Amino acid sequence: MPRPTKVSAAAVRKAAAFIRGGGTVVFPTETVYGLGADALNAKAAARIFEIKKRPHFDPLIVHVSSIRQARTLAHIGPEAEALMKRFWPGPLTLVLPKKKIVPEIVTAGLDTVALRMPADPTALALIKAAGTPVAAPSANRFGSLSPTTAAHAGAQLKNGPDLILDSGRTRIGVESTVLALRDGKFFILRHGGLPREEIERVTGRLGAALKGGRRPASPGQLLKHYSPRAALRIIGKTPVRLRKGIKYGYLAFTSRPAAAVGCFRILSRSGNLAEAAANLFSHLNELDKAGADVILAEPVPARGLGLAIMDRLRRAAAR
């Protein structure tokens, strides 16, 4: 595994050269770190699945540096264009009818492609310098926590990427919100970094979130996902009874836990959901590292970024 390289103009040029040459690069975005390859090169995209141990039915998000570039990949109607103009660059992924140029492996054989223009300056510079759209899922092993630091990505992808770009902790800390357009109406496929309420100001009421499960509407919406090593339990209103011989970790929303647990982390002392989202994966990772067998997680309010947080906690808790 290459050591993370601090972001610089030279490092971005080197990363872009790897992408152009069919290699893979870990790079920061404002949501989480991504593992990128040339989206138009099927062989390079296949390496992503290999490195992540990601099943081939789980399609990749393609990252672009402009709406114009998005147009080369998908059919974009006026509704989708309005969302791009309002929210790009930013944490919104749109699933749209794909054009032929996008290789099957990128979309897992679907006739749609997921597109996003990231806001992170390093990500944008990389896509521009590469001169090609960049397919990039989160830079973690399949099913594990998404990395919010370069070190966390590197630790999970042992024999993998050609280069790891490091620009510190990601700002948003949870993945993008994924929206699909069906019969002229948008649906949320995955709650994420762009709160539902903000999207609804443009679209009006969104269709209900499509549920994961055995045959998810979106292939990546597996029930079990985004998991720490430890087992995770979302706690309810009744006090938790701790069992002897088990090392508990505790993920609190705003204040220290009353229960006598081995280690705990607080998502946001002020109850700020954006701060809580930014801390979610790194705190879970730290509780893992502290050796917790079971992580008890407090629920957070189900509004704004709280929807994305609760979605990730439920998936982490699924067996």
Ligand code: AMP
């Ligand atoms: P990740 O790249 O790990 O953040 O995950 C990307 C997720 O976007 C996938 O796991 C799917 O849930 C979703 N996605 C990507 N492409 C499509 C598509 N063509 N149709 C539906 N969902 C998609």
Ligand code: MG
């Ligand atoms: Mg992922």
